[in-house]
Amino acid sequence: MPELPEVEVVRHGLRRWLTGGTIGAVTVLHPRSVRRHLPGPADFADRLVGRNVTEVCRRGKYLWMPLDSGDALLAHLGMSGQLLLQPPGHEPERHLRVRLGLDVPPDAAERELRFVDQRTFGHLLVDRLVPDDAGVGLPAVIAHIARDPLDPAFDDDAFALALRRRRTGVKRALLDQSLISGVGNIYADEALWRSRTHWARPTERISAPETARLLEAVRAVMREALAEGGTSFDSLYVNVNGESGYFERGLNAYGRRDLPCGRCGTPIRREVFMNRSSFSCPKCQPVPPAARF
Template sequence: MPELPEVEVVRRGVERWVVGRRIESVQVLDPRSVRRHEAGPVSFADELDGAVVADAVRRGKFLWLPLTGTDGAPPREALLVHLGMSGQLLVKDAELPGEKHLKVRLGLSERPGTPAELRFVDQRIFGGMLLDRLVPTDDGAPGGRSATGAPLVPVRAAHIGRDPLDPAFDEGLFHDRLRRRRTGLKRALLDQSLVSGIGNIYADEALWQARLHWARPTDTLRRPETLRVLAAAREVMDRALAAGGTSFDSLYVNVNGESGYFARSLSAYGRASLPCPRCAEAGRSTLIVREQFMNRSSYRCPACQRTPRNARF
C-alpha cells in the first residue's frame, strides 16, 4: 500500500503537470471507483467538467486537488483521491491506449509539451475519487503539503492527524497524546488520527533506527524517546522521497509510471533472517526477525530493539 513518501511523489508529479489546467472531459469507466461520491458517477462527471485544478495537497496518505471555476473564485471543493492498496494517478498522452485497470479518465486543457490526460488506475479497487467540500483547518495552518499553503481541508480528511513532514506538526502535542494512548508504540504510529502517513514499512524502519521495540508501552515513553522516533521517521521518509518511494511490485508508480527504489535501502522491513546492518557494522551477527502484529508482520533486530518487560502486544 502506498505510504506518505509514495503519495508525496505522486503529489509532486500532479503539481508539476496538472495544476493550473482545466478539466475538459470526464470519463468514469468503473463506477466503483467513485462509489464514495454519494451523488453518483453522473454528478461526479458533471461537477468536475470545466473546473480548474488550483493546487495539489497532501496530508498523510490523503491527496486532494482544490478546484476553482472559470470565475477564479477561491476553491470551495476538492477532488479527493485515495490510492488505497493499488491506486495510481498517471499523466498520459490522450492517444495512448488505456491501462488494463483504468477506472477514471480526465481530459485536461492544452499545455505545450505536457500530456493531456490524468488517469486513475486501480487494480484492487480499494481506492477511489470523490468531490468533497473544503473547510477551514482547526489550527489555521495549511491543510497539508502544497504550493499555496491554503488553510483548507476536505471534510472527509479533517480527522486525519498531521504527518511528521508537515511544518505545522506539533511535537509536544504529539508526545502528550501518545502517552495518553496507553498502547503499543507501533500501534500508535499506525493510528492515522494521531499521526498520519506512517504505514507498516516506515514504522518498522523508524523503530529500527530509533532502537525501540514495536510493543513499547506509549505511556512509558520519555520526551527524548518520542523525539527520537519522530526524527527517525522523518529521516527514513526523506530518504524514501529521494529514491522515489518504495516499490515491491508494479502497483506503486509515480505519475510517469516509474517505480521507486527505496526498497533497496530498507534496514529491517522484509529482511527476516538477514543480518541487521547496524549489528553487522559492529561485528555482531544478529539476524532480523519477523513477528506477527495486527494480522500483518513486524520486523526488528532482537539485539538493537529488545523486548520491554511490560510490552503491549
C-alpha cells in the first residue's frame, strides 16, 4: 500500500536509471492500467516512443517523468503497483501490465521499465505539463492535488486555515489529497496515534497549535518510514530493485488490533470508518465531544 514514503523510495530508485534515458517500444498488456489516458492505449504509446526522460518527480503519491516533448509520463501505484527495472529478457511477472523499453545512457546496463499491478487500482497516463503555483511543471490532471507535507513549499498556515473551514473528521481530512497529499490509511492512523488525536475529532475545532502538532506527527512518521526505506506490509509492494519494503516493526497503531499500545499498554482497537479499518488507542485517543463519524 504505497503512500508517500514508499513512492519516494521508488522515485529515488528510478531517477538514476531513467534520467537521460530514451523510451523505446511500449506495450500495454492490460487496458485498465491506462484507463485514465482518455485517448486510449495507442495514443499512450505514441506519445512515449522515442521521447527522452529529463527527470523523475513526485507529489504526494503521484510520480511523473517529464519528457522532452512537454508531456510527462504519470504513474500512480494504487494499492499494489510496482515500477520495476528489469533486464529486457527477464521473465514476465505474473501481473505485468505495461512494459516500456528503455535506451539508457551508454555506460549503464540495458533495462526495461515494467508496471506490475495485481489489483489494477494503479494507472499510467501521458499528460501535458502545466506550470504549478511556483512555475514548475506538473501534469495537468493532478493540478488539484495538494502539496505534500515533505514539500518545502507546503504552507502550514494555509493548511491550518483550510482545516478549520472543513466540517468533517480529522482523518477524513488527512486522507483528502486536495488538502494534503501523500497520506494514506496507514500513516493517517500512525500520525493520529502519535499526536494522541481521535480520528473523528471535528476539524473546525482544531486549533493552530494542535494543527502544528498534527503536522509534526505526520512528518515524523513519514521521515521514519523513509529512513527505513519505505513501509509496507505485504509483498505486493516491492521497491525499484525488486526487493520487498517491509517496516512492520515501526508501526504503533495500524494493524495492531488487540495488541498493547506502546505508550500505555491498553489494547489497540479496530473500528470501521469510510469502509476501511481505523486503529487507535482507546485511552490515548479518546472519542472527542461532538465527534464527526
